[in-house]
Ligand code: PLP
């Protein structure tokens with residue numbers, strides 16, 4: 168039987184991680200996988216998470232099963248963080264998931280259960296896993312144009328033109344902030360225009376929010392999501408806790424669904440059903456830590472302060488890289504680096520130029536020229552800028 172299996176294409180981002188590890192050069196620079204790193208290249212456990220873990224170790228008396236959809240306290244903490252304290256409780260259903268990836272997958276499954284004819288609209292480009300999960304599910308999807316390669320900014324006119332094709336009951340996947348892989352994001356006015364269009368079409372927005380707090384701040388990064396949630400009757404939000412709580416391997420995420428109040432009970436039951444059919448209970452540890460951090464004023468204040476340090480560090484690196492490139496190129500054509508937000512920027516190098524930088528300079532970025540800003544430090548910013556110019560970008 169198993170000899171009939173065909174090899175699967177590896178995840179390019181994870182494969183790059185392996186190549187980086189195998190490279191013996193000591194001056195190598197990893198700008199590949201989307202993991203936050205400090206100036207020393209470490210991905211630390213955040214202070215508030217460590218403190219919560221210590222408390223939990225003292226207080227936890229059982230590891231029996233929790234609730235199938237996850238604890239209501241976790242749902243409420245996540246909804247408060249994403250939607251604000253006054254979120255519509257009578258319309259919200261929520262599911263604790265295995266990371267943001269699990270939230271995306273469950274959101275796609277839920278959409279398909281509710282509307283077997285659904286088409287999922289996805290930005291071009293997007294996080295490659297969106298497309299590979301949809302393909303694996305044999306789920307129809309369409310791409311909408313998003314990125315203007317020349318200016319490295321959002322091609323909003325093209326995006327709106329493509330979304331004109333959306334049908335009632337279709338799902339439109341939007342990155343809530345810090346677009347992966349481009350770094351280019353909608354303005355709040357553009358979010359409003361998207362809301363108008365989805366409202367007119369009767370389409371359902373699904374927001375992938377994997378980097379809240381990594382762009383312009385916890386509140387600012389949720390602004391587009393909150394605008395959509397305030398305007399549309401039905402919304403899905405797939406939130407990840409991997410990056411903003413630094414708990415990648417704990418696999419913590421949350422799918423939130425806004426429906427009409429009358430549909431809430433069945434929607435909530437369907438979410439629990441999806442967990443049960445897939446793996447029964449989602450892992451508890453990360454979700455419990457997130458709940459503790461968000462509910463305890465002292466832990467929360469410390470977490471928010473550390474998240475701000477992380478965010479400002481990345482903004483500083485963006486400014487430094489843009490300044491270096493301005494000087495070396497004697498032009499402002501790389502100023503987009505300082506305007507992009509989040510961990511990533513698509514720099515606009517060809518696959519050959521990306522390869523040249525890997526071979527000549529031991530600089531690793533994803534093949535579409537997405538670079539992880541957090542992989543830089545004061546020493547490597549000038550090296551990267553030089554390599555970008557030398558590669559002819
Ligand atoms: N969505 C996007 C756009 C991402 O970049 C990521 C990255 O990790 C995820 C979702 C899911 O993250 P995780 O499953 O690690 O929580």
Ligand code: TYF
Pocket residue numbers: 178180181199200201202294296347
């Ligand atoms: O885009 C990234 O780099 C992150 C991390 O299969 C990631 O989202 C990459 C690949 C993958 C899962 C997570």
